[in-house]
Amino acid sequence: MKTEITPPKKPFIFYYLIVLLVILLINFLLIPQISQQQITQASYSDFLNMISSGAVKQVQIENNLITFSAEVGGQARIFQTGMMDDPNLIALLYNSGIEFTRVIPQEASPFISFLLSWILPLVLAVAIGQLLMRQFTKNMGGAGAMSFGKSNAKVYVAAQTGKTFADVAGEDEAKAALKEIVDFLHEPEKYKQIGAKLPKGALLVGTPGTGKTLLAQAVAGEANVPFFSISGSEFVEMFVGMGAARVRDLFKQAQEKAPCIVFIDEIDAIGKKRDGTMIGGNDEREQTLNQLLTEMDGFDSSKGVVILAATNRPESLDQALLRPGRFDRRVPVELPDLAGREAILRVHAKDVRTSENIDYRAIALATSGTSGAELANIINEGALLAVKEGRAKVEQRDLEEAIETVLAGYQRKNAVISPEEKKVVSYHEIGHALVAARQSHSAPVHKITIIPRTSGALGYTMQVDENEHYLMSRDEILNKIATLTAGRAAEELIFGQVTSGAANDIEQATKLARTMVTRLGMSDEFGMIALSTVNNMYLGGDTSLACSEQTSTRIDNEVMLIIKNAHEKALSILKNDQAKLHELASYLLEKETITGEEFMDILQKESTALPEPEEETSATPSDTVDEVNI
Ligand code: ADP
Ligand code: ZN
Numbered sequence: 001m002k003t004e005i006t007p008p009k010k011p012f013i014f015y016y017l018i019v020l021l022v023i024l025l026i027n028f029l030l031i032p033q034i035s036q037q038q039i040t041q042a043s044y045s046d047f048l049n050m051i052s053s054g055a056v057k058q059v060q061i062e063n064n065l066i067t068f069s070a071e072v073g074g075q076a077r078i079f080q081t082g083m084m085d086d087p088n089l090i091a092l093l094y095n096s097g098i099e100f101t102r103v104i105p106q107e108a109s110p111f112i113s114f115l116l117s118w119i120l121p122l123v124l125a126v127a128i129g130q131l132l133m134r135q136f137t138k139n140m141g142g143a144g145a146m147s148f149g150k151s152n153a154k155v156y157v158a159a160q161t162g163k164t165f166a167d168v169a170g171e172d173e174a175k176a177a178l179k180e181i182v183d184f185l186h187e188p189e190k191y192k193q194i195g196a197k198l199p200k201g202a203l204l205v206g207t208p209g210t211g212k213t214l215l216a217q218a219v220a221g222e223a224n225v226p227f228f229s230i231s232g233s234e235f236v237e238m239f240v241g242m243g244a245a246r247v248r249d250l251f252k253q254a255q256e257k258a259p260c261i262v263f264i265d266e267i268d269a270i271g272k273k274r275d276g277t278m279i280g281g282n283d284e285r286e287q288t289l290n291q292l293l294t295e296m297d298g299f300d301s302s303k304g305v306v307i308l309a310a311t312n313r314p315e316s317l318d319q320a321l322l323r324p325g326r327f328d329r330r331v332p333v334e335l336p337d338l339a340g341r342e343a344i345l346r347v348h349a350k351d352v353r354t355s356e357n358i359d360y361r362a363i364a365l366a367t368s369g370t371s372g373a374e375l376a377n378i379i380n381e382g383a384l385l386a387v388k389e390g391r392a393k394v395e396q397r398d399l400e401e402a403i404e405t406v407l408a409g410y411q412r413k414n415a416v417i418s419p420e421e422k423k424v425v426s427y428h429e430i431g432h433a434l435v436a437a438r439q440s441h442s443a444p445v446h447k448i449t450i451i452p453r454t455s456g457a458l459g460y461t462m463q464v465d466e467n468e469h470y471l472m473s474r475d476e477i478l479n480k481i482a483t484l485t486a487g488r489a490a491e492e493l494i495f496g497q498v499t500s501g502a503a504n505d506i507e508q509a510t511k512l513a514r515t516m517v518t519r520l521g522m523s524d525e526f527g528m529i530a531l532s533t534v535n536n537m538y539l540g541g542d543t544s545l546a547c548s549e550q551t552s553t554r555i556d557n558e559v560m561l562i563i564k565n566a567h568e569k570a571l572s573i574l575k576n577d578q579a580k581l582h583e584l585a586s587y588l589l590e591k592e593t594i595t596g597e598e599f600m601d602i603l604q605k606e607s608t609a610l611p612e613p614e615e616e617t618s619a620t621p622s623d624t625v626d627e628v629n630i
Helices: 013-030 044-052 089-095 110-139 172-186 188-194 211-221 244-257 285-300 338-351 360-365 372-386 396-408 421-438 475-495 500-518 549-576 578-591 596-604
Strands: 037-040 056-062 065-072 077-081 099-102 201-205 227-231 260-265 303-313 329-332 445-449 458-463 532-534 543-545 591-595
Touching: 013 110, 037 549, 044 056, 044 065, 044 077, 044 089, 044 396, 056 421, 065 578, 110 543, 172 201, 172 211, 172 303, 201 211, 211 227, 211 260, 211 303, 227 244, 244 260, 244 303, 244 458, 338 360, 338 372, 360 396, 372 396, 421 458, 421 475, 421 549, 421 578, 421 596, 445 596, 475 500, 475 549, 475 578, 500 543, 500 549, 549 578, 578 591, 578 596, 591 596
Parallel strands: 037 077, 056 099, 201 303, 201 329, 227 260, 260 303
Antiparallel strands: 056 065, 065 077, 445 458, 445 591, 532 543
């Protein structure tokens, strides 16, 4: 979409060569060199003879060398002869009226030589630097600090995106919000007549990969207008003043091409809060931001320029950007829900050849929490797998495998894992699965595998819900924590010792328990008190505590208690079910991958303990990709 004219790249040696040449030239011109002329050697007696004949015009004495000019045969020529111990010479020259001088032996004056050897190259280097800089600035199209006059280089190339809303699956709310903009671009008159002011800009907010760029392209495509695209980070360049110049240029060009869409990706790169602290010299970014604000205020929106910007950290944006008349509309672009995921899978599956009976809903169910970009990737990985296995069409199992590839990395089939370790991993995974199955309110086990993945997971247990859930009850969360601790519990129970394989489980369990206490009001100790604030909704959702140190200690205690109880619960479930634990683990060890059905079959046959009723309507919303790191 966006093309840039790259500055012509000449190797630096080129410029050094120029410097060298110039120095040589100056040496050649400035330092007079006698050697350039023809010099004839003469004897001292010739010299005396020529003096007496009146032929000698000028004499120069330097060290022990006499250089003199004389007229021979009507031609001025230069001669040289050696100095003799001649006390009468001076008197003779003087009396003959010849101009003579003694040269103090020195190649050049120290000042000149200093100039030549030090100052000149420096001056040249600076001059060339300036020249280069100017060239860069010009090529980048800015009327930057260094460039004088107006640049006419085209930096931004408007493109027709060819995308429409049909390419964007799901995201109905976002699409509805953007349809108005499309309409406005179609018929600006309609809005002008009634006096309605349309937003100059809309901010697309959401997790990476949710289709923000795609939506912006679709708006341009639907309205059939040019699309200018640039990333916020591209504004902040290495030369001071460039960012502001680029913004100016972008808006100038956009206005020429109006109606059009300008899309600024990662606007947080320039739009961060100006905090007023001068540390770190954020000047460049602030200048760029100020320029952006000025331009947004300056342009006449009735011409039909609409600025769309995308960010995944809206909370870090400067308030000035969000004021009316700027990005006053915020369009959330959320991670897709079940129906959205299914729709996205279908949109992308159109591009590949698939067998007729693919169950997209099953794939969508197994991919809760994934973004549109990941889903697109799953389809592509599935197609790659089909090719690899020599099939002409993508089948269900290709997509199933692709889910794991995308979420957990590629299989490391040739990883060497000792039988002893494999056994530990088998018990660990069955521990998770068994505890999940023996508790009510937890998602059914979909698949268990001990084939290691490139992500570092040595095995994992995948749980897939039958439905999408938006709410989780306290019991469900507690059960989930118990399930997470069950891998480690199985290791303890069977091997009497623990391994590093539970690191990821521990992390997830702790995070869940902490969220229960600090944000969900699910602890007896604190009740409904918000003890932490979310720093970033869209990037990992990290939180920071908003409480006193004493409270923080109490939170830690509460979290520890939750996990300890969950761990004990998991341990007791496994103790009561040791026979099944052994049976399932050795089955998994032998097969390496087992499905949820196989698992349930073994679990239910001649069962000693009654399994929980299996209606599992409400359960954990996401599958557990269980990383077992060494
Ligand atoms: P963002 O800008 O939010 O990071 P992108 O727009 O770059 O995400 O999305 C990356 C890719 O993911 C798109 O090119 C598209 O193939 C796919 N994708 C994301 N969301 C959707 C969606 N809702 N429908 C169809 N494809 C999508
Ligand atoms: Zn685990």
